[in-house]
Amino acid sequence: MVKQKSLTNDNTTKVEFNNSVQTIDKSICDDVNDTVIANGMHLRHTMLTLNSFRFTTQLLRSLLMGFILLTSLNTKQLAQSSNLFNRNTRPSIECLKNDRFYRDPNRPVHKIWTNIECSKYFLCLDGDVFEFKCSEGLLFDVVRQICDFKQNVDNCDITADDAVNFENFDLYTQILFSPNNRNPNGCPIKGTFFVSHQYTNYQFVQKLWNDGHEISVHSVTHRGPEIWWSKNATIEDWFDEMVGQANILNRFANIRMEDIRGMRVPFLRIGWNRQFLMMKEFGFVYDASMVAPFSNPPLWPYTLDFKMPHTCTGQNCPSRSYPGIWEIVINQLEVGDFTCGMIDSCPSQLNGDDVYRMLSHNFKRHYLSNRAPFGLYFHATWFNNNNYLEAFLRFMDDLQKLSDVYFVTQQQVIQWMRRPKITPHLNTFDPWGCKPRQWESPEVACSIPNTCKLRSRVLQQDRYLYTCNECPTQYPWIRNEFGLD
Missing domain, CATH: 3.20.20.370 (Glycoside hydrolase/deacetylase)
Known part of the structure; x- marks a missing residue:
């Protein structure tokens, strides 16, 4: 829950989020007070509105910590969402300026679909990359932009049971x-x-x-x-x-x-x-x-x-x-x-x-x-x-x-x-x-296939496709099964 309280000197405001207290300049809060506090739980709208105001780094570390994080959690998950925010300073995390949360596009191949990697997601604002993590037992759905239970997330699969590949x-x-x-x-x-x-x-x-x-x-x-x-x-x-x-x-x-x-x-x-x-x-x-x-x-x-x-x-x-x-x-x-x-x-x-x-x-x-x-x-x-x-x-x-x-x-x-x-x-x-x-x-299988590294717009991830035919432009998916651009 987010609470705002003016301090005695009237120049600073105390913002409390999930029992974490931040003190920031009141003039900044005055700019966004009507938008943030009045809108309450209209969180996705709040994120977009906040992004349009002039923020300082101090505000990003306080209000943004709460409100952008909440866009990925429903009310039930909110009760378990404390301590999920972390400012990412690793240069290996690429800044993707698409106003959406995303997974690390360069995460290690051997960890790409692990629960740990599937629970992480990132947001880039003004060149700074912010890292988030879903609550224990949840994975991030990049399409719906929410954390959800593993069985409900179909774009971070960790099993290949029904595929034919090198493993079987x-x-x-x-x-x-x-x-x-x-x-x-x-x-x-x-x-x-x-x-x-x-x-x-x-x-x-x-x-x-x-x-x-x-x-x-x-x-x-x-x-x-x-x-x-x-x-x-x-x-x-x-x-x-x-x-x-x-x-x-x-x-x-x-x-x-x-x-x-x-x-x-x-x-x-x-x-x-x-x-x-x-x-x-x-x-x-x-x-x-x-x-x-x-x-x-x-x-x-x-x-x-x-x-x-x-x-x-x-x-x-x-x-x-x-x-x-x-x-x-x-x-x-x-x-x-x-x-x-x-x-x-x-x-x-x-x-x-x-x-x-x-x-x-x-x-x-x-x-x-x-x-x-x-x-x-x-x-x-x-x-x-x-x-x-x-x-x-x-x-x-x-x-x-x-x-x-x-x-x-x-x-x-x-x-x-x-x-x-x-x-x-x-x-x-x-x-x-x-x-x-x-x-x-063309029906006889080749001895050496084309190894196609393809971008998936839906999964927001590079995928490999092995075929004896020419590589498509995009990773094939529903409503684009031929991988057209």
Whole structure:
């Protein structure tokens, strides 16, 4: 709270902010008294008005400390905002004169998305750079110009779970999908990659596509909060996120549009009819986001021609029919007294043997009952636990000893359900085969990509884009997926 009190000599004024008292020249306060004190909590307006008055360095160190800081905090956060201001004198912080708070554009690459760096922000006034820091547990959102909880800030991401990049490419190509891992028909096993945009290396994505894996869409921003996808996203938002990412995959990984058939919603938050109207309009074949209640026997994928064969629990499911659109439903895994949709959302206290038993038990629930496809869904970071990786590879080895078990993509599941074949005929089932594909020259992934250092106007940060094509002018983003100037 800000309080003003004249002292006995009538030449100075005491300004109190969050129990910190500053004494400044009264003539300065007289200039801004009507603006600052009368406006009270109209803080953003106050900041702009204060900036137009003639201030001395003394006033910047007192009133500005309080009022500019408050523009980034809501009333609830204000109670915890003391001791957040610091005058920055480091010459490494660049002065950006844009009348907005910004992050240090030259922060170290190895710290660029850490919580500490994401909580800092700066403002340049008259050549002086002022440093601010959000309260504990909050990050700064450069777009909305406020401090907020981590899950609500989508422009300072600290995870790359849904991207294909240097951190996980070798895991995919040399371990999980090693050429030695093959289906009963002799073809290498395949998987589906739901790719989000940030941190993705599009040369790697193109290589995975060349190797026969399916590339599907997982949004451009992967933004938070989670509920935004199910409650707030408009049809236009769905087009921006999902069709936008399809355009990015087509432009920078050279993936044919007709090969981009499916999508998965961030956080598995179904987006009611708006999501499926977008899918119908664009031509997506399937969604793979819906977690069904646990059931024995498990559920098969289904189309949305008719009512869903399960209840909609905790989701904003579609209320209309969408003929021709498939839902590759997520059957939950059974882990003792718990159930979980994705492998990495299962209880974290499991050891390697527990994981192996969990995978084997749930596979048998499918294999020994109605043989509904057994979906294995995870983020690459789950395999950072070496015990989990060894358990998963052991489980894969078990399955490859069975002559009627195939590792296939989501699209290959749909292709079989449309034209089912009995096991003896699967060796000649073309959609599951591995005949060499004819590529156009630009569709073959390059050996050395272009490394594009690009400015993002939205994220206010330089980003790197790896592509076999020419570098765009700007970092691609929603409503500018081609990176045009």
